[in-house]
Amino acid sequence: MHQSTPMGTDRPIRADFRSDTITRATTAMRDAMASAEVGDDVYDEDPTVRALQERLAAMAGKEAGLFLSSGTQSNLVGVLSHCGRGDEFLIGRTSHVLLNEAGGAAALGSAIPWPIEVDETNHFSADDVRAAVKEPDQHHPVTTLLSLENTANGHVQSVDHVGSLAGAAREHGLAVHLDGARLFNAAVAAGVGIEAWAAHVDTVSLCLSKGLGAPIGSVLVGDRASIGRAHRLRKMLGGGMRQVGHLAAAGLYALDHHVDRLAEDHARAGHIAAGMSGIDGLSVVHATNMLWVTPPAEAHSALVDHLLADGILASFWAPTMRFVTHLDIDDTQADLVVDSFTRFFDGA
Numbered sequence: 001m002h003q004s005t006p007m008g009t010d011r012p013i014r015a016d017f018r019s020d021t022i023t024r025a026t027t028a029m030r031d032a033m034a035s036a037e038v039g040d041d042v043y044d045e046d047p048t049v050r051a052l053q054e055r056l057a058a059m060a061g062k063e064a065g066l067f068l069s070s071g072t073q074s075n076l077v078g079v080l081s082h083c084g085r086g087d088e089f090l091i092g093r094t095s096h097v098l099l100n101e102a103g104g105a106a107a108l109g110s111a112i113p114w115p116i117e118v119d120e121t122n123h124f125s126a127d128d129v130r131a132a133v134k135e136p137d138q139h140h141p142v143t144t145l146l147s148l149e150n151t152a153n154g155h156v157q158s159v160d161h162v163g164s165l166a167g168a169a170r171e172h173g174l175a176v177h178l179d180g181a182r183l184f185n186a187a188v189a190a191g192v193g194i195e196a197w198a199a200h201v202d203t204v205s206l207c208l209s210k211g212l213g214a215p216i217g218s219v220l221v222g223d224r225a226s227i228g229r230a231h232r233l234r235k236m237l238g239g240g241m242r243q244v245g246h247l248a249a250a251g252l253y254a255l256d257h258h259v260d261r262l263a264e265d266h267a268r269a270g271h272i273a274a275g276m277s278g279i280d281g282l283s284v285v286h287a288t289n290m291l292w293v294t295p296p297a298e299a300h301s302a303l304v305d306h307l308l309a310d311g312i313l314a315s316f317w318a319p320t321m322r323f324v325t326h327l328d329i330d331d332t333q334a335d336l337v338v339d340s341f342t343r344f345f346d347g348a
């Protein structure tokens with residue numbers, strides 16, 4: 001595989017583990033997109049968008065769905081469908097909505113995030129939720145929402161765990177939103193359907209452009225009233241789109257062909273983790289399609305240079321780098337990264 005040269009390297013890229021968002025639509029997916037029946041979706045007349053929304057809503061056991069351009073937009077309208085100006089939402093400290101969505105809920109909706117501390121697998125407890133809800137008092141913001149994520153940096157939050165968090169939220173009258181950008185990864189890993197988690201929450205944002213391999217798109221599912229509010233917010237954000245059945249067709253194709261195969265991504269990530277496990281001084285955490293790798297601090301920058309020289313890209317954060325497996329990573333590429341690590345540490 002030879003691609004353009006991201007990250008400033010002028011070497012051919014042989015394996016790109018930066019994210020499962022980097023996949024390109026397959027030929028069959030492109031064919032499905034090209035031949036999609038379309039209409040004006042702002043007029044609610046695009047049959048392919050409607051089919052995608054209805055299908056995901058049904059899969060999640062929810063009343064309605066709304067097609068959006070991105071996970072960020074879907075989470076934003078999801079959170080703001082539950083929070084008004086000055087309302088507070090509780091959220092895990094490492095969550096994508098809090099850290100990586102430009103503070104949109106606060107900037108555009110005046111909703112105030114309250115971060116809850118998490119453990120190394122990005123979990124927090126029902127008691128943490130109870131402790132974070134503010135007493136009704138003139139001094140406090142009104143806590144109206146709990147925002148969850150699954151998988152959380154690759155880690156599956158079990159159905160029971162999400163149920164216990166949502167239960168604590170309900171005791172205080174909170175709504176619950178779930179960022180399910182990778183809920184299908186959780187579902188495949190746990191061997192249950194997405195509806196098992198969706199049953200505990202009001203709205204779920206489902207991404208088509210992560211492990212499912214579509215080039216664009218997310219669908220927010222939930223009860224009709226929440227989705228109605230989200231629909232208006234989408235319009236307000238300039239997110240009403242026209243003949244986007246061509247894009248929704250990629251999502252439908254992905255639901256038909258790319259869900260069960262997520263198990264392959266998880267197995268390849270596990271294979272890489274097993275291959276690295278014998279390397280002294282390397283800490284490796286594997287969760288679904290992600291690997292978190294912490295080399296000795298003094299080796300970090302030389303290791304990055306070595307991997308780049310081998311044509312391997314990852315999210316080279318320090319001290320911990322992230323490798324993500326996806327539709328465009330095969331067994332040879334998985335072996336390549338293990339081999340590259342082994343050669344580096346053998347020579348160290």
Ligand SMILES: Cc1ncc(COP(=O)(O)O)c(C=O)c1O
Pocket residue numbers: 021069070071072073075096097149179181182207209
């Ligand atoms: C957990 C999670 N939620 C939401 C998003 C946002 O998705 P998008 O990049 O489509 O806005 C991402 C993006 O990678 C993500 O990892």
